[in-house]
Amino acid sequence: MTAHCLSRRIADVLALEPDAPAVEYDDRWYSWRALGDLAHRVHARMGAPRQVGILLRNRPEHVAALLGVLLGGGTVVVINPSRGDDRTRADIAALRLPLIVGGPDDLAALVTPGSGTATLTITDLGAEPSVGPSENSSDAAFSGVAVRMLTSGTTGPPKRVDITYDMLARSVMGPDPDRSPSPTQPRRGVAIVNAPLVHIGGVFRILQCVTEARPFVFLPRFELDRWAAAVRKHRPAAVSLVPAALRMVLHSDLDSADLDGVRVATSGTAPLSAADADAFSEKFGIPVLTSYAATEFGGGVAGWTLPDHRMYWNAKRGSVGRASGGAQLRVVDEDGAVVQTDETGLLEVKPGQLGPEADWIRTTDIARIDADGFLYILGRADQAIIRGGFKIMPDDVRSALESHPSVRGAAVVARADERLGETPVALVELREGHSADSDELVDYLGTVLARYEIPTEIAIVDTIPRTPSGKADLTAVRRYFTEATSSVRGDHVR
Template sequence: MGNVGNWNFADLWEVVADELPDAPAAIHGDRRITWADFDRRADGVAKTLLDAGLERQQAFAQYLYNCPEYMESMFAGFKGAFVPVNTNYRYTADELLYLWDNADAGAVVFHGCFVDTIDPIREQLPKVKVWLWVDDGSGPCPDWAMPYEDAAASATERTIPDWGRTGDDLNMLYTGGTTGMPKGVMWRQDDLAVVLTATLGNPLSDEGSAADRRGTYNQPGRSFLPACPQMHGTGNFPGLSALTDGGCIVTLTDRHFDPVELLDTIEREGVNVISIVGDAFGKPILKALDANRGRWNLASLVGITSSGVMWSKEVKQGLLDHHPNMLLLDAFSSSEALGMGSSISGMGQTAETAKFELTENSIVIDENDEPIAAGSGEIGRLAVGGRQPLGYYKDPEKSARTFLHINGGRYSCPGDFATVEDDGTITLLGRGSVCINTGGEKVFPEEVEEALKRHPAVLDAVVVGVPDEKFGEAVTGVVEPREGESIDESALIAHVRETLAAYKSPKRIVVVDTIGRAPNGKVDYKRLKAEATETLGVS
């Protein structure tokens, strides 16, 4: 299909700011930022980036916990025709260095608590022209950075770059690749805006631009609270949609998820929609509701959305028992394949675990790229057409493997496998790879295995995910020691923590006599996962 629209988030949000200047755009504890201030502050940050010499469509990285500055700095990036880039705040210095170098980042906005992580690698990032420091009370602004508030206050008029803005301007979301190294998923803003607003009462048309929306923002849109991190698509993409609807982003102040704070905030601010990551968030919320029955008035809450990890039928039903007048949307999507499928649960009907309705653009294909027949029991790969990303930044090989041309159409096929039931619904089986999903974070075994094998006591290692009540899956190292060596579990885990983020490091270590690699070097992950699960006594 031809994508001829010219939707651009900066243009759209400037229309909202013009028409709803006094409506809230961001709420964070006691802080309230109106649309007029949101627009003005983003102008200041955009001007700062332009003055620093960033080039058109150069990356601008957000290294932040959830806060108003997250979407505000993205707005600034869109205004200057720069490319916002998410940054996992759990990364170590080496991982940050790889990410920002790979993205060709020209600027980074960061919370003050990350100063000590950034400082040792700054000089290895010569493309970064300006560091914007967000005060979080953790210490003073370093002399190599500029206070974000100074940047936000620097504009006296709307910032529009000489090179202009278009619907071809990018938004880039980094996600894990099959090798474990992050990959930048390149979305045209026009495509992303149309896809994300498709379910709104006033969706964006296939052809149009921000000028067409003038006069349509008669009242504020819905308020949205990302309970999960804004650095991930599940917490970020719905925020783009909410702001395009003239709404407000409400963020929690505690950096560690607290279901009581979440429920207090929903009641206090009249939040309409929240996003979570499956049972990892759903179970603590349900536990808080069960322990405090009747404490919260959740009348404003019309929906909970989730994507990225299993959301069980039992947890959905428990949430609906407390608040039946809402819908639960379990979206089956990924950063590089939005809109593959979904399930909706409401009063009287709770969707089964891992069961989804395909969207009109989605298909399940066999190894010959032919559609799989419903009820056949055959396992196939999911693919979704329509508006999808351009590809992965600086990785044409991975792009060619993921974005396929099938029967005259272009499809995104990131590697999720499923069966098609008689009624046309699908049962999701998971990634064809051995990716571990722990609390909504992707962990790729190869990266962790290499870290384990660098320990002098380890001869060989495989990493699997075993069932875990809190995280869904717990990263577990299956280790074969060198002859004569013994394995100290805590020391080995600490060894991995030296080079990898905490969520990637094993929670447990299982020692085996032999990994049992085949002559070609491959391992039986299924067997080792079962062995680890049995050894640890989990199910």
């Protein structure tokens, strides 16, 4: 069987200049040869194309394992070892995979001996992987599927979405990947990757670097000091920051000299307010290009470009940009009829990653598209809070809270109410060195929101629970408000 163009591209890049630097981790550079040797060993241990679970962490050997499965035309089944041992064990048991790859501690804690699943232990790029005993008989690969990707789990338990080789190739190699020429030499400039590998953003950015033969710094997670040190050292032309990380940079002591060399910042995975984007640009002199994507789409379907930003930002601030990557966008009413320009309804998407024969995908996002094709995401229909007949969009309340100078982040959910049906409640995380109580925040919200939009309870916490992609974990936020009141809670609104 002929290898997919994505598999061929990975092989070409790994062999291009084997001794050139590929990935920096913990201030140590590893070569393309080191990355490639382990990738090929994983490929060899995998045997025929099959589903391979990987307990993914942000480490170089885990990148190699991902590449090794893709080299062999197999299916990477993403397993998040940070979800809690019991949940992860149950997930692994239900998957019944023939092979699971991971670090020794994760495999020992999470894979039950005698379960019929073989294990492949990876400890370092230079170390030989160790194969455990026994295999599960259920070893068929999902035909054409590159990655069974976990969704972010923002509103409920994460589910897996199949990302095909074609979808992934179009995302990282362009709309016609079969005709995309392999690089003839490594790219100049170093990228910084801090997105988690258990999220589509991390897989996308790693594969984008690999298919471009671009060296990259790989961070275990976003930490302000380590990220800033990497930016100062390597001076990337572009940085990617989820909204929570962007706000952390915005409200830090960093100045424009620390980000010298950065020409653009991109942001996605969650809503970013226009006010935060403007404040970032004003502080650092760097435009922020927001985008709109989903795991189900295999990547982005709308976003800002620099030319559009220069021409339209002042008039279109708050938009997530225009259709990108060959995507088509439309807004429909509840019956599926396409609405007029600037009218509100549910967003439908034909992602370019799915090819020209793709069907329209109905989202739960409330949106409008203006006459110039700019998309505005107004909230999620399945998260709307109906308080005594009034509709409240949680993102509007969250954005208002985050506009307070002392607030670093906020998360807003519905809570059942016997009289009103439901009311909004909020968790708030304050900026370091700042103080505010719930009464002050309520008074502030009274100046920017309607009275019915103001949360009936605000809890100030040290840290808002978040998913690996940086979004607020709304399931955990709801759990906070449904559990019995305890002494660890912060300030409350009546």
